[in-house]
Amino acid sequence: MEKGLLIVLSGPSGVGKGTVCSALRKRATDLTYSISVTTRKPREGEVEGVNYFFRSREQFEEMIRKGELLEYAEYVGNYYGTPANFVQQSLEAGKDVLLEIEVQGALKVKERFPDGIFVFLTPPSISELRNRIVGRGTESKDTIDKRMDTAVEELSLIKHYDYAVENDQIDAACERILSIIVAEHCRKERVLPYLTKWIEEVR
Amino acid sequence: MEKGLLIVLSGPSGVGKGTVCSALRKRATDLTYSISVTTRKPREGEVEGVNYFFRSREQFEEMIRKGELLEYAEYVGNYYGTPANFVQQSLEAGKDVLLEIEVQGALKVKERFPDGIFVFLTPPSISELRNRIVGRGTESKDTIDKRMDTAVEELSLIKHYDYAVENDQIDAACERILSIIVAEHCRKERVLPYLTKWIEEVR
Numbered sequence: 001m002e003k004g005l006l007i008v009l010s011g012p013s014g015v016g017k018g019t020v021c022s023a024l025r026k027r028a029t030d031l032t033y034s035i036s037v038t039t040r041k042p043r044e045g046e047v048e049g050v051n052y053f054f055r056s057r058e059q060f061e062e063m064i065r066k067g068e069l070l071e072y073a074e075y076v077g078n079y080y081g082t083p084a085n086f087v088q089q090s091l092e093a094g095k096d097v098l099l100e101i102e103v104q105g106a107l108k109v110k111e112r113f114p115d116g117i118f119v120f121l122t123p124p125s126i127s128e129l130r131n132r133i134v135g136r137g138t139e140s141k142d143t144i145d146k147r148m149d150t151a152v153e154e155l156s157l158i159k160h161y162d163y164a165v166e167n168d169q170i171d172a173a174c175e176r177i178l179s180i181i182v183a184e185h186c187r188k189e190r191v192l193p194y195l196t197k198w199i200e201e202v203r
Numbered sequence: 204m205e206k207g208l209l210i211v212l213s214g215p216s217g218v219g220k221g222t223v224c225s226a227l228r229k230r231a232t233d234l235t236y237s238i239s240v241t242t243r244k245p246r247e248g249e250v251e252g253v254n255y256f257f258r259s260r261e262q263f264e265e266m267i268r269k270g271e272l273l274e275y276a277e278y279v280g281n282y283y284g285t286p287a288n289f290v291q292q293s294l295e296a297g298k299d300v301l302l303e304i305e306v307q308g309a310l311k312v313k314e315r316f317p318d319g320i321f322v323f324l325t326p327p328s329i330s331e332l333r334n335r336i337v338g339r340g341t342e343s344k345d346t347i348d349k350r351m352d353t354a355v356e357e358l359s360l361i362k363h364y365d366y367a368v369e370n371d372q373i374d375a376a377c378e379r380i381l382s383i384i385v386a387e388h389c390r391k392e393r394v395l396p397y398l399t400k401w402i403e404e405v406r
Binding site for chain 1: 323358368378383386387390391395
């Protein structure tokens, strides 16, 4: 069976990764969405294995020790991580998996899944970002410089990615991501092994 | 201005390149379709610069001498070729150009446009092609062998291409080709120069 594709959706903070991912969940129901594991308590309505895998701190730390997490981080006293098993098993079952993750985590995932498809969401209206940063002229030069540095630093991470998708409109961004998945399935490299095998069988 | 993409649609004879290309013309009106030059007489209703560029034999041979054709071939006493100028100018104007062409011609185009996106249309229901060839058992072993050789030879050309698109249904094939074009526009390599330039301008 053909293995599924791992699509890693990332980008600078505030770019709208979560919003785009939620929109994809509604549209692309044939995609499998990676589920994070966390040590924080479930909120009202959150379901184990749907929203998160909920684990104790001890269990989480054991997952870390056993190398069962693709990446993890600690925020406000709670751990959040991506279980490798869920991703691996879904891919092997031929499912395309979408993993939405911040930039540092994505680079970690790339170490384990170099064949993943890494999509970098760029800020909406990148052509207008200059105006936003230089702005109305009310900011001090220091503030502008600092913002520029952050923007440049974040954007420079694109070099580790395969695709850059502009998040100008949520629907348009979703459309581009879904096109990328269709196109990747058509890549000669992916089709060739099956064709070759088929030719050999027929001969 | 960002240059357009050259999309070369090819594949074995009988795979339905022409039919898929006609369907694309109706759907994707923002694509520019490469126009061939020919020495045959215009048929009823054919328009210069729309269906073909009509030229005399002398004019065509001068185009060959001047290297003005990406590729050409002679069929039934008439020349057919692809003028380089039309493709080049459209790309430079930022237009995506679709060129539908047989396999040998496509390889010629690749020499001039190595950056083109080469899409190989595979036979419909490739998984069923075996049944078709081995067939109802009414064919001689020689005929089956010859067909298999041709099929294998044609399919082996996929290695020169970037994408393999199965022509199981015309609409589905069009959808995949259009997805490939969208995805290629999002490739990091294409976006990076513009981002870098933008960052430098802002700094």
